[in-house]
Amino acid sequence: MNILVLGARGFIGKHLCSALVAANHRVRGFDLQPVNGNWPDIPGVEWTAGNLDHVSDVMTALDKIDLVFHLISTTIPQTSNENPLLDLQQNVGATLKLLELVIKQPRKPRFIFLSSGGTIYGIPHIIPIPEEHPTDPLSAYGIAKLAIEKYLALYGYLYKLDYSILRLANPYGEFQSHLSSQGVIAAFVHKALHHKPVEIWGDGSIVRDYLYIGDVISAMITLIDYDGPEKIFNIGGGKGHSILELLSVIKELFQHDIAYYHLESRACDVPINVLDIKRAASILGWKPTTPLHAGIKRVIDYQRSVDYSLNDNPSKNK
Numbered sequence: 001m002n003i004l005v006l007g008a009r010g011f012i013g014k015h016l017c018s019a020l021v022a023a024n025h026r027v028r029g030f031d032l033q034p035v036n037g038n039w040p041d042i043p044g045v046e047w048t049a050g051n052l053d054h055v056s057d058v059m060t061a062l063d064k065i066d067l068v069f070h071l072i073s074t075t076i077p078q079t080s081n082e083n084p085l086l087d088l089q090q091n092v093g094a095t096l097k098l099l100e101l102v103i104k105q106p107r108k109p110r111f112i113f114l115s116s117g118g119t120i121y122g123i124p125h126i127i128p129i130p131e132e133h134p135t136d137p138l139s140a141y142g143i144a145k146l147a148i149e150k151y152l153a154l155y156g157y158l159y160k161l162d163y164s165i166l167r168l169a170n171p172y173g174e175f176q177s178h179l180s181s182q183g184v185i186a187a188f189v190h191k192a193l194h195h196k197p198v199e200i201w202g203d204g205s206i207v208r209d210y211l212y213i214g215d216v217i218s219a220m221i222t223l224i225d226y227d228g229p230e231k232i233f234n235i236g237g238g239k240g241h242s243i244l245e246l247l248s249v250i251k252e253l254f255q256h257d258i259a260y261y262h263l264e265s266r267a268c269d270v271p272i273n274v275l276d277i278k279r280a281a282s283i284l285g286w287k288p289t290t291p292l293h294a295g296i297k298r299v300i301d302y303q304r305s306v307d308y309s310l311n312d313n314p315s316k317n318k
Helices: 011-022 054-064 084-102 138-158 184-193 213-225 242-255 278-284 294-306 310-311
Strands: 004-008 026-031 045-049 067-070 110-115 164-170 170-174 198-201 208-212 232-235 238-242 260-263
Touching: 004 011, 004 054, 011 026, 011 213, 045 054, 054 084, 054 164, 067 084, 084 138, 110 138, 110 213, 138 164, 164 213, 170 184, 170 213, 170 294, 184 198, 184 242, 184 294, 198 242, 208 213, 208 294, 213 232, 213 278, 232 278, 238 242, 242 294
Parallel strands: 004 026, 004 067, 026 045, 067 110, 110 164, 164 232, 170 208, 198 260
Antiparallel strands: 208 238
16 A cells, blocks of 8 residues: 655654554655754655645645545644644644645545544543543644544545544653653653652642553554444553652663652643543554553663763663
8 A cells, every 4th residue: 555654754654654664555654854954764755755735735735645644743732722723724724724734636545644542632521531531632633623523524425535532541652752841751861861849830749641652553554444334443551640650650660760840730731631542442443552660661771872081981770
C-alpha cells in the first residue's frame, strides 16, 4: 500500500514510518524541511518537504497515495489559547485545504486522523471516558481537533470519504523531546538524569492516561485494515496516573530522590482524563501491552544513549 504520513519527522511520525516500512508498505514522509537538512534515518521512506498550508506541496505528496495518516498539529493545548485564531487557521484551515485535495484525487485515499483524547472531552462526567461522552474542550487546541473530526464526518457524508479517527491519550517513548510541553515523562526523565529539580504544574494531583509509543503505533497499524462502520476510537492506557505517581515511578527506577517544586496550575488542564478503550479492544482487537514502569525504563535508556553529556561524564550515569 502507498501510505502518506503527514508530520513524519515528529515523535509519533518517526515511529509510524519505521513500523510501516517494516510491514512492507511504501511510505512517503511529509514534513517541513529540516533546519539542518537531515531527514530521519529511516531506510525505505521517501521524504517530501512541504507545508500543509501550501496546496502545491500537498498535491505533490498525495500523488498515487492509498492512505493518509494526518499527524500534523502546529500548536499545543497551553499555547493554543494564547492565539485561537492562529490555531484555527494553521490547523483547521490547512486541514480543510487538504481534504479538498483528497476528495479530488482520481482514487480517493483513505484518511486516518490523529485526534486528542486528552483534550476533546474537557472536564469528564464519567471515568473512564467513552467515545460517546460530551465534547467540551478547554483549549483552542482541543476545539481545533474536534472541528477537524466534524469536517471529516461532513466529507464522509458529502463525498464518501473513508476515514477513521484515533482519540489518543498522552503518548510517551523514545524520540520524544524533553523540551515539549506535552512530553512530561520525557521532561522528568531528562531532569532526573541531570540531577535538576522537576517543575510540577499545580499540586501534582492531575491524573492522565499515559500510553507507550509502541502501543500507539500498534493501534495505528491495526486500523489500516479496518473497514467497519465505527469511525472514532479512544486509544489509551486504560488507567490513570497522577503527576506525583509518575515522579514516584521515575524515582524508583533511578533509585535516588528527585527534587521538585510547584508552579501555578494551568487553566487548560482538566483534573482527570482516563480513556475508556473497550471499543478498540472489542472491534479492533487492540489493547496496550507495555506497563508504565517498562515504558519509562525504555525512555531512560534511550535518553542515556543519546545524551552525549552523560556519556562524557560516566559519574552522571550512576
